[in-house]
Structure formats: structure tokens, C-alpha cells
Amino acid sequence: MGATSHPRDVLLGAQAATVFLPxxxxxxxxxxxxxxxxxxxxxxxEEFGACVFDVTLDCEDGAPVGGEAEHAxxxxxxxxxxxxxxxxxxxxxxxxxxxxxxxVAVIAGSLAHTLSHLMVPKxxxxxxxxxxxxxxxxxxxxxxxxxxxxxxxxxxxxAFEIAAHPRVQSLSFGxxxxxxAHGGAIPADGMSSRGQFTHPLVLRAKLExxxxxxxxxxxxxxxxxxxxxxTAAMKAAAGKAARELxxxxxxxxHPHQIRPILEAFSPTEGEIEDATKIIAAAARANWAPISxxxxxxxxxxxxxxxxxxxxxxxxxxxxxxxxxxxxxxELA
Numbered sequence: 001m002g003a004t005s006h007p008r009d010v011l012l013g014a015q016a017a018t019v020f021l022p023x024x025x026x027x028x029x030x031x032x033x034x035x036x037x038x039x040x041x042x043x044x045x046e047e048f049g050a051c052v053f054d055v056t057l058d059c060e061d062g063a064p065v066g067g068e069a070e071h072a073x074x075x076x077x078x079x080x081x082x083x084x085x086x087x088x089x090x091x092x093x094x095x096x097x098x099x100x101x102x103x104v105a106v107i108a109g110s111l112a113h114t115l116s117h118l119m120v121p122k123x124x125x126x127x128x129x130x131x132x133x134x135x136x137x138x139x140x141x142x143x144x145x146x147x148x149x150x151x152x153x154x155x156x157x158x159a160f161e162i163a164a165h166p167r168v169q170s171l172s173f174g175x176x177x178x179x180x181a182h183g184g185a186i187p188a189d190g191m192s193s194r195g196q197f198t199h200p201l202v203l204r205a206k207l208e209x210x211x212x213x214x215x216x217x218x219x220x221x222x223x224x225x226x227x228x229x230x231t232a233a234m235k236a237a238a239g240k241a242a243r244e245l246x247x248x249x250x251x252x253x254h255p256h257q258i259r260p261i262l263e264a265f266s267p268t269e270g271e272i273e274d275a276t277k278i279i280a281a282a283a284r285a286n287w288a289p290i291s292x293x294x295x296x297x298x299x300x301x302x303x304x305x306x307x308x309x310x311x312x313x314x315x316x317x318x319x320x321x322x323x324x325x326x327x328x329x330e331l332a
Contacts, residue, residue, distance in 0.1 A: 006326060007279060007306040010287050011299060019169050021219050022087060023242075023265035023314055024053035026252040029062020034078050040255055042083050048316025053258055055082070056089040059103055060121050068099035072106045079111050089147070091119035095131045104135040112141035117169060122177070123148040124155050129165045145169035147221070151177035156205045159212040168218060172251065173209050175223035178202065193225050193233035197240055210246035221249040228254035238264030248311070266315035267308045275308040276323040 028037045037055045045051050057078060063071035075090055082088045090111070092103035108118060118141075120132045129148065136144055146167045150159055151174030163171055179190045179202065189195035190202050197203060206222070213220035222241035227233045234257050241247040242265045250261045267275070274292075281290050282302045289298040297305075309323050319327070 005283065007283075007302070007309075011303045011306050019217065019219050020310055020314060021170060021249055022051060022053050023249050023311070024252050024258050024261040025056055025089075025172075025221055025249060026053050026255075026258055027056045027058050027091070029058030029060075031074060031078070034062075034075075035081075036255070038078065038082055038086070038088070040258075041086055041088075044258075044316075045083070045086065050313065050316055051085055051087050052262055052314065052316045053252070054087045054089055054116060056091055056119055058091045059099075059107075060091050060093050060097075063093075063099070068093065069102060069106070072099075072103050076107055076110045079107075079114055082114070087116040089115055089117045089119055091121060094122035095120065095128045095135075096122075101135055101138075104132070104141075105139050108136055108141035108144055109139040112139065112144055115144060117145040117147050119147045119149065119172070121149040121174065122151050122155075123162060124152060125158050126161050126165055129162060129168060133167050147172060149174045149177075150205075150209055152181040153178075153205075156208050159209050160215060163212040163216045163218050170219035170221050170249065171209050171213050172221040173206055173223040175202070176226075178205060191226065193227050193230065193237050196223070197237070206241075206245050206247075214246060219249050220247045221251065222247040224251045224253050225257065226253070228257055231256065231260060234260045235264060262315045265311065266317055267312050271308055272312050272317060272319065272323070275305040275312075276320045278302065278305045279309065280322045 026037055028034045034057050041053065041055050057075045059068065059071055059075060079088050079090065090107050092107065093099045123129060129146065132146055136142060147170040148162060148168055149172050150156055159171065162168060175196055176191050179186045186199055186201055190199040210220040225234050225237045238250055238261050241250055248265065250265065252258050252261055278292050278297055279302065281292060282297065287299060287302065289296060309319065312319060313327050
């Protein structure tokens, strides 16, 4: 395989997302749960041969009022326990919170080369993103990507401008804060596993965020399902997010939600098989158009089928040998 024959080099241009993240982002804010999350991540890395979910250590909801500095120090200590090739992030406080700058100084300043990214909640505009960028610069963490939470009607209105910011890697939808921000105009059912897919304002917000991300090659991350003990509800929500709303990543707030998310966002065996055959045939044709099962394929469709294989790899699926060769360096 030549230096320029890898599908990523050949196919991924301005029309394709250039950021590939694990499809599951798992949050925990209590020390015992953080430790368990990191341990589970290590165990599943052994099982799948890849890091199939991020662990995000939470300061915003995890830190007790008045104990923000101690919580940040604990997060730094725990993040250093992650094994090689693990992906660990931290959610800091919002930019207008008194603890924001100290969070970034302590956490990003200590873990600039360890963290996969920093999550900033309650981002309303590009000004908030720029404030976070300045804080990272002060902490000598200029290379650290930013993920942001869109949690209000104003933030949804500004989603395209926020997604266009070069330091932003992913936008997440904050369901519960978004519903609360409407002052009772959206009923509580809008936060449920059912209502969040049927209320027009909630559904519109999800679509705006997904569209903004895809417009700028960023990753749209779907919101939580609070009924964490309801596996059927979790599977249904993850399936809708992945198959109907254009999301390529989703939050988990309980270990039982991780595998349903992986399953929902993973291609089927048939999709993997077809994608492998098409990409292999395209490579043999030096990426010229081909016919496959009576249908014409060219670089436009090759790009799609390559992304199917990327997603299969991200979710730990076993790939046929013809596809696995493209990921061998990452599995080493």
C-alpha cells in the first residue's frame, strides 16, 4: 500500500468530516465512578482492540459547591491513571463560572498532552469559545481540542458559527438545560426518551446542531437518555440518533448505556461486507469508477463506504482482512 493509496488520503476532502472520534462519550463525576469508568475503558480496550469510548471526568456537575479546586486536583490525579492510547477528557465549568479559569489552569495546565479534549458547557456564542481558547493559551495548552455543549435557544441559533470555529472539534446537545431554558414552554416530557424525539422545538434543535457539525466537518454528539435502567429506551434513542438525525456520537451516563450506544452506531455485518468489497475494488481500479452489483460507484460513494469502515473500526467491529489492513498501524 503506497503512501498515497490509503482511502483517507485519497477520499477525504472538504466534503467529508476530518475528525474521527469514538461513538460513545461516557461521563462520570464522582470519584468512585470515575475510577470504575477508567477501569472499564481499559477492559474494553483489551476486548475490542481499540478505544471504543471516551471517558469524560466531570467538574461541572461533579464538584461540590466550594470544593471546585479540590475536585479539579482529584481529576488531574485520576486522569494520569489512564493507560496508553486511552481517551480521557474533562468537562470544566462554564466560562462565566468563578471556577472556570482555575479549572483550565489546573487541568489543562497539568494534562495538556494527556487529555483528548476539553469539554466546555453552556457555550452561547463564538465569544465564549474564544474565551476558552484564551484560557487554554494561558495554560500552555494551545493544541488541546475543544468540545462544546449547546444548551439554550440562543446557542442553537449560533450553532453554525460555533461549529465553524477552528478549535471546536465537536458539538453536544444539552437536552435538560435546553428544555429548562424555555421557562416551562416545553413540558417535562421533552426531556424523556420519547418526548425528546417528538417535541418540535427539541427535534429542531437536534437537527440544527447535527447540520452545523456536518457543514464544517465536526462531530455531532447526541444528548443523554436519563432512563439509564431502561435498555429498550436506550437502544431506541441511540438508533434514532444514529440512523435518523445524523449524529455520529452519543453521551452515556451509566456503564449499562455504553454497549447499546456502540451497537446502535455500529454498521451491520452486511454494511461492513459491502463497504469492504467496494473499497477493495475501488483500490484495485486506482479509485476510478467501478460497477458493483449492477450499480455505478465513484469517489463520491467510495467516500461514504470508507466512512462505514471507519465507523466499524471505531465501534470495535471485526473487519475483514481486506479492510483491516488499513487500520493495522492503529492496532499496533
